[in-house]
Every structure is written in C-alpha cells, then in structure tokens.
Amino acid sequence: MTPNPCYTLLDIGHSYGGREVLRIPRLEINAGEILAVVGPSGAGKSTLLRLLNFLEAPTRGQVIFDGHEFSADRQMPLTVRRRVTTVSQRPMLLNRSVQANVEYGLRLRGHRANIPAALAAIEQVGLLGLTHQPALTLSGGEAQRVALARALVLRPAVLLLDEPTANLDPYNVALIENTVRDLNRQHHTTLVLVTHNLFQAQRLAQRVAFLLDGTLVELARADRFFQTPQDPRTAAFVRGDMVY
Amino acid sequence: MCCCLQESEYTSILLHPELFINELWHGLQQAVELVVHGSAPLTEVVLLSLRVSGIALLLSTLLGVPVGATLGLTRFPTHKLLVALTYTGMGFPPVVIGLFVYLLLSRSGPLGQFGSALIPNLFTSGAMIVAQTIIALPLVAGFTMAAVMAVDPLLRQQMIALGATRWQAALTIIVEARAGVVVAVIAGFGGIISEVGAVMLVGGNIEGRTRVLTTAIVLETRKGNFEFALALGLILLGITFIINALMMRLQGKTANV
Numbered sequence: 030m031t032p033n034p035c036y037t038l039l040d041i042g043h044s045y046g047g048r049e050v051l052r053i054p055r056l057e058i059n060a061g062e063i064l065a066v067v068g069p070s071g072a073g074k075s076t077l078l079r080l081l082n083f084l085e086a087p088t089r090g091q092v093i094f095d096g097h098e099f100s101a102d103r104q105m106p107l108t109v110r111r112r113v114t115t116v117s118q119r120p121m122l123l124n125r126s127v128q129a130n131v132e133y134g135l136r137l138r139g140h141r142a143n144i145p146a147a148l149a150a151i152e153q154v155g156l157l158g159l160t161h162q163p164a165l166t167l168s169g170g171e172a173q174r175v176a177l178a179r180a181l182v183l184r185p186a187v188l189l190l191d192e193p194t195a196n197l198d199p200y201n202v203a204l205i206e207n208t209v210r211d212l213n214r215q216h217h218t219t220l221v222l223v224t225h226n227l228f229q230a231q232r233l234a235q236r237v238a239f240l241l242d243g244t245l246v247e248l249a250r251a252d253r254f255f256q257t258p259q260d261p262r263t264a265a266f267v268r269g270d271m272v273y
Numbered sequence: 274m275c276c277c278l279q280e281s282e283y284t285s286i287l288l289h290p291e292l293f294i295n296e297l298w299h300g301l302q303q304a305v306e307l308v309v310h311g312s313a314p315l316t317e318v319v320l321l322s323l324r325v326s327g328i329a330l331l332l333s334t335l336l337g338v339p340v341g342a343t344l345g346l347t348r349f350p351t352h353k354l355l356v357a358l359t360y361t362g363m364g365f366p367p368v369v370i371g372l373f374v375y376l377l378l379s380r381s382g383p384l385g386q387f388g389s390a391l392i393p394n395l396f397t398s399g400a401m402i403v404a405q406t407i408i409a410l411p412l413v414a415g416f417t418m419a420a421v422m423a424v425d426p427l428l429r430q431q432m433i434a435l436g437a438t439r440w441q442a443a444l445t446i447i448v449e450a451r452a453g454v455v456v457a458v459i460a461g462f463g464g465i466i467s468e469v470g471a472v473m474l475v476g477g478n479i480e481g482r483t484r485v486l487t488t489a490i491v492l493e494t495r496k497g498n499f500e501f502a503l504a505l506g507l508i509l510l511g512i513t514f515i516i517n518a519l520m521m522r523l524q525g526k527t528a529n530v
Contacts, residue, residue, distance in 0.1 A: 082434050111436035121431035124449055133445075134435040179435065189434075 032059040035095055035187065035219055036081060042089035043076055049088075051076050051243045060186075061217035063210075065224060065234035065251070069272060072240040074223040078189045081221060083110045095186075111138065114185045118192035120176035122164040127156060127175050130164045134183045150182035151175075154208060170201030177205060181212065187219040188212065194229065206233060227267065231255055239263045241272060300503025307504050308511075314480075319508065322485040325398050326466045329405030333413045333461050338454060340410075341417025342447050346429070359418065362411025367404075367464075371471025374404040378475065396477040401485070404471040409461035416460050420453020421446055455524040459517055466513055486512075 036058040043051040051073040058064055058081075066074050079085045080092055083105040091100040094113070099105045114134070122130050131147040151157055154174035159167065164175055173193060180188055190209065194202040210233060212218045224230055230237050230251070237254040239247045239262075247254065247263040258264040266272045307315055344356055378385045378395045385392065393399025424446050432442040447454065469487035476483030478492060486509045493502035 079430075084430060084433060107436075107438060114436065115431070115434040117427070117431060117434075119427060121425065121428045123428075123445070133432075137432075137436045137438075137441055183436070 032057075032062070034058060035060040037093040038080075038090065039093065040090035041080065041087050041092070043073075043080065043085070044088045049243060051080075051087075053077075053090075053245050056238070056245060056248070058219065058221060059236075060219055061213070062236060063213055063220040063222065063234045065222045065230035065237045066240060067224060067227060067230055067237060067266070068240035068246075069266075070225075071242075073243040074240055075191055076243075077240065078115060078191050078221065078223055081187070082113050082115050082189055111183075112186040113189065114180045114183055114187075115189040115191060116173075116176050116180050116193050118195050120169075120172040122167075122172055122175055122179075124163070124165055126161050127151060127164050127167070128160045130175055131178045131182055134179060138183075146182050147178075150178040153181060154178045155204060170197050173197060173201065174204065177208060181208070184216065185218060187221065190220060190222045190224075192223055192225065195225070202229075209233070227255075239266060241266075296499045297503060299500045301507060303500050304504035304507040304511075308508065315505075315508075317481060318484055318486055318489050318505070319512070321398060321483070322466065322487075322509075323512070325401045325472070325485060326405060326462065329402045329409055329465055330458065330462050332402070332406045333409035334458055336406075337410050337413025337457065337461065338417050338447065341414035341419075341457065342421050342443060344414065345418040345421030346443055346446060356418070359411050359415045363415045365408075365411070366470070367408050367468045368470030368474065370407050371404050371474035374400060374407065374471065374475050378403070395475055396479060396483060398476070398483060400475040401472045401483060404475045405465040405468065408468060408471060409465050412464045413457045413461040416457030417447075417450075417454050420450040420457060423453065424449050452524050455520055459520050462516060462520070463513070466516075467509070 034057040036056070038053050038056040040055070041051060041053040042049055066077060068074055076085075080087055080099075081094075083092070083094075083099050086099060086101045086104070088101060091098050091103075093099070094105065094109065097105060097109050123133060125133075128144075128147055128151065131150055132144075135146065148157065148160065151160055154177055156171060156174055156178065159171065164172065167175065177193070188209065193209075194205050197205070206229065209220055209222075213220050220233075222230070222233060234251045237249060237251050238245060239254070239258075239260070241262055247258060247260045249259070254263070255267055258267055262272055341359075344352065344359065375395065376382050378393065378400050380386065380388075380395075385395070393403060428449065429442050429446055432445050433439075437445060467487060469491055472478075472483070472485055473488050473491065476485070476488065478484050478488040484492075486505055490502050490505045490509070493499075493505065
C-alpha cells in the first residue's frame, strides 16, 4: 500500500536572528504513522515541531498539510490548524481543575463543557480520582498525563510529542507510551515524537529521523535506522557516541 | 459633637502628644457615632466619594486591563515608549493630573471650549471622574502588564497549540494572571480613593456637589475641626479596608477556579 503523506515539507529553512537553525530540503510524514525525531540538543527538533503545529511559519519553503500550504506568506486556516496539537515536555497546565484543563480545547472550539468526553480522556490516563483536583497541585507525572488527556479529548489527526516523558518515572513513561500507542492504533492518529531516548524511539516509532545541527541526516524505518544506519553520524549517535 | 478649636488650642495639640491622643480618641468616638446614627451631609459625602471613585475605577479597569495586557503580550515599534509612559504615569503626582484636567476642561481650554454635553464641566463630579480615571489608568495598566508578563510565555504557545486563536490565548493569559489583575485594580482604587489634590482642583470641594471624603477632611482640618476630620478619616480608612478586603476575597476565589 502506498503511504499517504499528511505532511510534505518542501525546501524548508528556518532562522532566528539571521542564524539558520533548520534546513530540510524535503520530508514527508505519512498519515497514521509514528515518526520519531532524534538528535542532540539544539539540532532543531523542537523547531521542527513548532513548524508542524503551525506555531511559526518557516522563513523559507512551505509545509503542506492535507493539501493546505503553510509558509511565510500563507497562514494555515484555523479549522485545519485545530487538527494538530502538541504535548510538550512541560505540561503547561492552567490554574484550574484537572477537568477544566482537559475541557479547555473543547471550549476553544465552541463546545460547552463536554463532561463525558473529558472524563473518558481523564480515565484513559488513569486520573479519574483527581478530576476536581487543582491541576497545579499535581506531581510531574500526573500533570503530564493531564496534558496528554487535554490533547486526547480533541481527537487530533496529528499529535506532536515533544519529549513527553523526560524526567518521568518508569510507571508514567509506560502509561504515556501505551496511551499514545493505543491512540495511533485505534484512531490512526499520526504521531511525531521528539525524544532523546533512543529506546523509546525503538519501542514506539515505525520510522526514525535523525536531525543534526538543523539538517536531516537520515530518515529510515526504525529497524533499519537502529541496525544498519547508512550515515556514519547516525551510526555514532545510535552507538551512544558524542556527535556534534 | 464637633468643636472648633481656637488658635491656642490648635498650637497646643501640635506641642502636646497627650492632647493629640485625646483628639484621636474623640475622633474615633465621633466616627462611631456618625456611622451608627448617620448624618445627611456625611452620607452625601461618602456616597459621592464612592460614586466618583467607583465610576473612575470601572473606566480605568475597562481601559487599563486591555492596555496592560496588550503591552504585556505584544511587541510593536512604539512598545518601549508606551511602557515608559505607563511607568511614568504610575508615579505622576495626582495634583499635576488635576492641573492638566483643569486646563483641558476650563471654558477656554482645548476641550472645554466646545461646550459639548459629552465633556464634563469643571467643578462637577464628571470632572472629578475624568481626573481620577486618568490617575488610576496607568496604575491598572502597569500592574496588569506586569501580571501578564509574569505568566510563562510557553503557556500562551501551548494554548495556541491546543487551537486557541490569538484573542482566545490572550484572554486565557489574562484569566491566568487574574490574581495580579485584581492587585492592579486594588492599586488603582488605592490611588484614587485617597487622592485629594486633583479632586480639589477640578471639583472645587463644593458642599453638596463635589465634596468628597478627602476634600472634606482637608476643609475640616483647616477649620481646626480635628475631631470631625479624624472621624471622616477613620470612615475613609474603613471604606478602603472593606473594599480591599472584598477584592482580596475575590482574588482568593479566582486563584482556585
């Protein structure tokens, strides 16, 4: 079956203060796949996610999502933008209850409080007992699970995960990984996972992209990426060598 | 109850602390009596104070919160200049603002010359509201700006990532900064309820028309009527305390939404 790209990135260049931090001549992300993006700090991984969530327009080139173009000259329509969301390394919860946080995205879309959907999402991340708890009193792992529930309730076509399990204990890591894996399997949600954790990339991803210094060094199926990397820099990174 | 002091008694109060304490005690008693029994002139002064400062606070909040939020959340070419002007306004002497409003609204002034029904005349409560709004506006805007800027910028980005429009994200940040916004309103209220110079200049302290608590205190003190002035002062303190307590209660409630 021919893969169906939901994202096509063409001739992307992105700069901050005149310094180009991302250069991607071409990248396709297939609908329904789990793509892991790995690389050292400062490689441009989070910048890539901001472009994919249409938070920043690329300085050069275009991001095509489901036939809609996003570039420096063209904004993404709100309805299309709302099909994509992000769970970041820091949960960034509102100073409200867990339930109010989970309902936030629904309210933005004009839905009145959808309690069954919110409760279902809260249950999915195992926090039903904390529904009315102030979100800012939760532990790091619980807060990150609320952030995930807040994204799940929106049933996004694409979920972008930026180091979602960094600094979490194994229980919370496993719970989050299982939840996003189920989301992908049951709803064919496209997942783009930025991670420093190569084992996590191996566990979850179907394809892996290696970014180094803003450049896409290698993109391959996960088994090939880890077993027979083509680029010596990828091989070094997979071995755990320092790569600059 | 009030007794006007002779010059010799006036001097004695300044020289002998025990007399001051005596006056303070009598002032307190008189304040309690005035509040308990009520008096038409006092009620009038208190209601006018609350009306003038209340309307001025409402106007400065309606203008100041969006202005402060805009300064806190956006960057544009004149941003730094506007921030500097806001900070300057926060420390501007109210009497100077009173002078500006006086000159603006006087019959030969830039606004007064039009004689429009929309522009208040000098020596009316409308002129006092204008002056107090201008005094409170930079306080409300400045503290709102600081409150909004204290919210993590990544929160706004996360809200947009969840599908918020720019407006929805800005509103969310203002709601997140609500405790600080309440402080901004409290600061604005504190700046005008206790203010005397501007309202004296543009209001004229006319009995039954523009006399408010602060100008009445000045007048009674000048008359040497210390007990009554103290009573008014204590009532002003009480009103300020009650309103601030109510706002703090609101702040506490909003912090746990």
